[in-house]
Amino acid sequence: MNADFTTEELAFQSEVREFLANEFPAELKHKVDNRIRLSKEEIVRWQKILHKKGWMAPNWPQEYGGTGWTPTQKYIFSTEMGLMGAPEPTPFGVTMVAPVIMAYGTEEQKQRFLPDILESNVWWCQGYSEPNAGSDLASLKTMAVRDGDYYVVNGNKTWNTYGQYADWIFCLVRTDNSVKKQEGISFLLIDMKTPGITLKPIVLLDGHAEVNEVFFDDVRVPVENLIGEENKGWTYAKVLLTHERTNIAGVPRGKRRLASLKRIAAETDDGFGGTMAENADFKAQLAEAEIELQALEYAELRTLAALSVGKAPGPESSILKIVGTELAQKMDEMTVELAGYNCLPFVPEQFEEGFEGEQMGPGSSAAAAINYFNNRKLSIFGGSNEVQRNIISKAVLGL
Amino acid sequence: MDFSYSEEQQMLQESVQKFVMQKYDFYTRDDIIKTEAGYSTENWTMFAELGWLTVPFSEEDGGFGGNAVDLMVMMEEFGKGMLVEPYLSAAVMGGTLVANLGNDEQKSALIPQIMEGGLITAVAYAEQGSRFNPLNVKTSAAAEGGDVVLNGAKVAVLGAPNAQILIVSARDSGAQTDAEGISLYLVEASAPGVAITPFTTIDGRKSGDVTLTDVRVPASARLGAAGGAAAALSAVIDRATLAAAAEAVGAMDSLLAKTVEYSKTRKQFGTAIGTFQALQHRMADMFIQCQLARSIVVRAAMILDGDDDAATKAKAVSSAKSRVGKSIRLVGQEAVQIHGGIGVTDELDVGHLFKRVTALDLMFGNAEYHLQRFASL
Structure with a gap:
């Protein structure tokens, strides 16, 4: 060993x-x-x-x-x-849609889409979630009705990350209403320039719109953009969702965060003549976060070692998602705690491209609350942490 | 990178598993606890025959040459059976101290006997005022002629009532919390002036408080250089700390398995309680805690077996013990909760596993102590 x-x-x-x-x-x-x-x-x-x-x-x-x-x-x-x-790299092309195209796409589709993903000539986005289909994704309602050589798509998708940059979107659409909800879904690739697509930005708690709602109004999509067989999309989608995600635990990012927390704590007055690095409670929180990172790192290495000898990535990786995101959120919370009053000013534009002024507050305190708010998403997206616990209950514990 | 067990480790694991399965069911264990000795001498002989008592000793000393990972493998299985035999205190702690600090004469007199199962030692280091700090030593060692006279009181000496020889920490010089000035002495448990008040621990082991009143030992009973035992004592306690953490990992695996099993069979409101999401998520959290505990213990065992300095090793052990302590509380408490009323009865093993892991959390320092130690190292 x-x-x-x-x-x-x-x-x-x-x-x-x-x-x-x-x-x-x-x-x-x-x-x-x-x-x-x-x-x-x-x-x-x-x-x-x-x-x-x-x-x-x-x-x-x-x-x-x-x-x-x-x-x-x-x-x-x-x-x-x-x-x-x-x-x-942004995951939507290279990590998400590409493996589906490789596994289920035609030779023509592979040649048409894969090189542009590899060369970053085309930006992809994701059309999975809908306003009424979140964790229960299979209940999605966006319809695609066959009309000659086209599908006519109507409906709307949401939580679409960086759709404003995207050239193409991969979508789960309903092609059969008469069967069990998982069996009437198809996997469709749609050019974002197609008439009938509109984007509505969703402003998040950090004041920034990194996600959008996407509306489809009689959008005509050539049938050659269908991946695999009609009504088999759910199978392909699951492959995408369970596709090995690198760095799901976020240990390196966590190490950077911890180092930054230690640095800021040493520069932050505790109000009683010392610094927060000497505050007993904060010291204990830092130590606990560091230990959690070590446990998480070795949980990840153990998973990796199993992968290396050819075992499939098991539902155990749900642990990495849950613990990794909860730890990241804990460190966001600690950053807010350190920042004190300095995280009160709400000036989102200071984190935008082109901002010329000085960032407000010492260290990264200006970003503390903004990140804390924004990163609540971590335990919600990618299969909420509750869904991950369902996976552990069913697939690992057999409940 | 390779996280699999070697062939030898697999054999070791299987041999302990087999023993626990065949010889250590819950009721047999209960009978053993109720005997006066509080452990089975028959089992102890078997441990010797199976070679388990040689694991902590190097090959030069005639042992198996076991490393920290080997120890981890064994302790996990011991944890599942909630063993009460004094393996950790006698073989691992006492044995390792003799091996690491003893001179040739002491080693050749004691080590073969320990490995054969004929000699049980116990390490008396904790004191009422020392809490979890092994370098806080008030017990005094005064030179008198060629002898040393020991005075003081030790608490919670694991395995003391079973031991023929106590390894006692005492201060030759220095202030109460100085690392310098601490020595270890081999003291016959039956020597004049030694009084042992035995007790059974919350998790069924034999332990005892020890008072030393003008206990006279020859200077040759000292293990290692005068006043220079701190580093070796700390290292042995670190190893025992890792062993306790590994034992808890095994016991927690049992707690989880038994809880999941129970939730599948126990019916309320017309259905198995394991179908309730409120309970499923709690069991998922137990699983997460078990896995994090295992991961951090594996990490610490690997670091103990590596080339890092003593401080790095100590830090890795404290990290593991602190993290495992956190897991222990959640897994232990939830196992009892999900079992409901039967979980708080004496008749079911789950409550006893809960007691074992609770004891393991505090042994050699609880989660809070090791968090603080981690932060200070």
Whole structure:
């Protein structure tokens, strides 16, 4: 039993570190460190750098331009990315729709869509959730009715992340109303420029609209954009949902957060002549968070070790989602606690591209409340933590 | 990276599993607890025959050369059976102290006997005022001629009523909480001036308070250099702390398995209570706590077996014990709660597992103590 990397893995780790040190643009790093949002152009620029190195698609097979990495190499890569603060590629194309196209798409669909995803020429977004279909996704109502060589789509999707940047959307649509709800769903790819699609931004608690509602009003979609068979979409969707998500636990990000919390605590007065780093209760909270990260890291490594010997990623990964998100939220809460009055000013634009002024408050206190609010989403999206507990109950405990 | 057990570790695990399954059912255990000795000498002989008592000793000392992961593997299985035999106190703690600090003469006199099952030791280090800090030692050791005279009182000496030899920490010099000045002495349990007040612990083990009144031992009874035992004592307690955490991981696995099983068979309102989401989510949380506890114990065991310095190892142990303590409370309490009334009765093993993990939380320092120690290291 050992947690050591092999000589080859260590060499790979050095290569990743060197690459990130040299190639992750300094302006982007500055923005990430100061919690300023990256623009679409900046994200695409970074993804193209990754692609040039051949590292855009760690989860793709080599025949499609993936890396062919082992699970451990993928782990090392995402860990180093996280420690550097380098953003992972936006997941909707490369991580979500691409594996579905590879598994169920036609040869023509693969050639048409995959290269543009790999080269970040096309931005994808997700059309899954609906106002009345959240955790119970299969009850979705957006209809697609066949009309000659087209499907006519009507309905609306919601929680669509960065739809304002997107060229294409992958959608779950209902193609049969007469059967069990899971059996009448199809998987459709839709060009966002098609007439009849409108976007309505949803402003979140941080004052920013990173998500949208998407309305479909008699949107005509060529039948060649259907993935696989009609009414089999739920099967494909589940593949997407259970597809291995790298770095689901968020340990590297957590380590960055913890280091930043320690730094801020040392600079924050406790009001009684000392600093918050010396406050007994806060010290205990910091220690507890650090220990939780260690437990989480080893839970992840144990899962990874099982993957490496060919075992399928089990429902145990639900643990990583639950614990990882709860810990991230706990650290957000601690940041708010540290910030005190400094997190009261609500100035969302200071985290936007183009803001010229000084960020308000010392350290990252300006962002404390904003992040706390925004990150409540962590335990809600990607299968809410309650849904994850259902998965553990059923799939692991057999209840 | 490899998290699987070696062939030897698998064999060790299977041998303990087999023993627990065949020889240690709940009722047999209860009978053993009710005997005067409070443990089974027959089992102890079997431990020797199976080679388990050699696990903590190096190959040079004639032992199995077990590392922390080996110890973890065994303790988990012991935890499932809630063993009351003094394995941890005698073989792991006492044995390791003799092996690490003893001179050739002491080692050759004691180690073979320990491994054969003929000698049981207990480590007397905690005091009423020391709480969980093993380096807080008031018991005094005064040189008199060629002898040393010990005076003081030790509390909660695990396995003391079973032991022939006590390994006693005492202060040769220095202030009460100095690391320097602490020595360990081999003291016959039957020596004049040694009084043991035995008690059975909440989880069925034998323990005892020990008073030392003008206990005279020869200077040759000292283990290691005068006043220099702090590092070795801390290291052994760290190892025992990890062992206790691993034992809790095993016991918590049992608690979860029994709770899930019970919830599938117990019917109320016309259906198995395990179909209620309110209970399902609580059991899912128990599972999460079990997995986090296992993960952090594996981490600590690997670090103990690695090349890190003593402080890093101590920190890893405190991290594990603190985290496991947190898991213990949730898993133990929820197991009882989900069992309902039967969970608080003496007749069901679940309540006894709850008592065992509760005792394990506080042994060698509870979650709060180790959190504080982690933060200070």
